[in-house]
Amino acid sequence: MSDLKYKIIIGLEIHVQLCTKTKMFCGCALEFAAEPNSRVCPVCLGMPGVLPVMNKKAFEYSVLAALALNCEIASFTKWDRKSYYYPDLPKNYQISQYDLPFSEKGFIEIPLESGESKRIRITRAHLEEDAGKNLHTAGNFSQVDLNRAGTPLLEIVTEPDMNSADEVKALAVELQRIVRYLGVSEADMQKGHMRFEPNINLIITKDGTEYKTPIAEVKNLNSFRALERSIEYEAQRQLDEFLDTGKVMQMGNKSTRGWDDANQMTVLQREKEEAHDYRYFPDPDLLPVEMNDAWLDEIKSRLCELPLQKQIRYVTDYKLSDYDAHVLTAERSTAEFFEQAVSATIEQAFIFGGDPKKICNIITQAGLKLAHEQNCTLSELGFTPENVARLARMVEDGYVNASAANTILEEMTKTDKDPQTIAKDMNLIQKSDAGELEAIVDQVLADNPKAVEDVKSGGKKAKKAQGFLLGQVIQKSKGQANPKIVSQILTKKLS
């Protein structure tokens, strides 16, 4: 038996589609699923004589994202033409950035299962225009839809700092959260707003010697699932191949593979990395972009607290679990809603209040479910953070129980009434009236002499028996009895 260990090495190239109103170099609208070739103009069609004009907003969005990724922002950056022939590329060159990207040398912290975070280095981020789409739908020909041509794309390249599919997934999710927080991309995977290209290989230690397998680049993955699965598949495939052939990394033996979703496997596209010659050169139609301090400061002022920072703060400040903090910070709108509810509580504690944990429960257990059902954000459901804070306080005070709170929240999406009124109207207030509850307690005591006996005799069974009686009372009140009051009555009657 030989001694064999291996480590997966993964770097990522990520394309993020920016959510500007218009394209990168012309005034055409960015719209998903519009009728083919309906969002085009002479510029994005690459007609003779047209010239590109930089979308300043797209540049600012990119800088904002790069700042969030802790990148250095270049004071001078330029545009380059990347030449290749393909029917979905109208000019047969793509306007991109080659040797002077607008940003480089950053990092992103990704949360790990253990609760720790890991720093993944960002090599560079640059801005470019997207190509159109070739459609092979019918007959002995292909069609080209150029609606997407000229869409601003942020390309982010990481160092090969990831060592598992989980870490890659964590980075992908974290990046999605960040760009959404910043409002620079919708980052909708299904619409192709984020596309991943992992570079994968293994460092295998066999009998004390280290071997590196040839790097495989998997192209154009547009779901987290495919991203994870392709890495797992590649790791196994490369291990098998190494054991089988002993093939190791050499100059020029990087391969390109595609993901076959139906068969859940990667498929070879190009064996050897072709000596692609993109003939990059500076685009003479566009001026270089010079970033001055004032402009950079203005963009910096648009930065917000990032999701992972928020998540950590929620755990420390509000004593929430990692899980709850993660759910609340998944979307910026949810986190903001939560924070508004919490601050409403704090500011007006003398009127109402509720602790963050109770607010969190209402949001995560009922609020997000409703939002999901109605396909909207929390704040679009029609209730205010203040009323959610009121509702949390009602739960805390035992005025309503947790399940009643969910019902009330749902009702709050339909009416403008405050939660107290709804609770009253729907008869959801917990019964705390001692007289009314005493009658039920008496009935339960009469029906359960054995349990009463057990309580009175003290000893081991007493606690369990009292719990049983409490349950019976609550059940008989159809869940409306306030358990605190019932406990007090029971203790008094049985002592």
Place this chain on the structure above:
Amino acid sequence: MHELTAIQLRDKIKAGEITSTQATKKVLQAIEKHDKIIGAYISVFEKQSLERAAEIDKKIAAGESVGQLAGVPVAVKDNMCTTFGATTCASKILENFHAPYNAAVVQKLLAADAVIVGKTNLDEFAMGSSTENSSLKQTVNPWDTTRVPGGSSGGSSAAVAGRLCMAALGSDTGGSIRQPAGFCGIVGLKPTYGRVSRFGLVAFGSSLDQIGPLALNVEDCALMLNVIAGHDPNDSTSVDEKNAPLCDYLENIDKPVENLKIGIVPQFAAGADKQIQNAINNAVELYKKLGAQIIEIDLPHFEYAIAAYYMVATAEASSNLARYDGVHYGHRTENPNDYIEVYSKSREEGFGKEVKRRIMLGTYALSSGYYDAYYLKALKVRNLIRTDFTNAFEKVDSIITPVTPTTAFKIGEKVDDPLQMYLADMYTISANLAGIPGISLPCGFDDNNLPIGMQILAPAFEEQKLLRIAKMFESKTDYHKKKPAIIES
């Protein structure tokens, strides 16, 4: 009509002494009569221009205000997009291409109430110095129909010289306005890079291309520049008017420049024909008499200009022309076997020899492993040439050189020798590399009665001064008033 300049015609039209319809008809008649021989036009818009002339006449009759080119028949080089007629670039690949938009300059001509009578011939995609590279037709020099009109704006030049329009637009990447203006005995101005919008000019060498006027005299050039100059938000390389203010180029045009210092470059003279050298020397003498101080200057990197130019221009062209692939518009090959053949065969069939040569040169210059040695080095040379001019303009207001080393050559004389053809641009190319303005104006005739041109160069955005300096010479000479015999025939 033959005696009128564009400005005089415009004034007569505005004054109601002659209608735009009459003027346009005259021009259309002249085209009908002479263009069979001269071959200046690829398209003529007979009906449309008469309709437009009638509209402008109506405006004038109604006392409405009209633009700076009110009713004046002009022509546009066929590499500027128009929504009317085709925009062919004299190439088979775009022979039937109809642009969905107007170039910025076309829009400006129309806004100035010009009547665009047609679109003129050129070397295919403006690549050439004789208009012989047109894939669509041949243009001849109105002074001698066995000779070339120069190029690439040979159609516009011949049209102006042959009085087949009152003024025209050309484009100048390495001399394509100034050189044919010199060959045809008219005035051609290449403005500073960025002064005129390139939006809608089919790109050849994007960092060098600049649109400018060809006209019968300096003032008409100034008028045309007034119409087309200015910032265009659609062209990122067009200059912000805050940094380089526009002016009325006709203002003070008659006022001689005081304390004028003119630079001459002794090394230039040697390369030109004796008769051209003499004509230039005489011109310099005239300036001296007018009070100018003549100063010898040195442009040390001049000899590298052609080499650098053909790297930069072809590199940019190879990329600019990649879009003509038969996929989206333009010529597409019949029965391709696969999409690669759509590209290769459409391009093989659609492009002419010189265009292919330049695409190959440029592709090579940009290829990995060669980029540093060719393209990057060319950019460095370009910077040195720019610096040469900056240094020179610290000493002088302008520089006078020949436009070309020879007068108009015979048709077919240089077609098989591209290097000889490239040398026809030796005096004009460096202005494009440096981005500075240059004007070409008639300064004599050789023994064959062929026009000789003089080039005057000025610092960036000094078009106003440049035009005034040119006007100083023109107002003391008659060369610009001579007409080719074909007009009177």
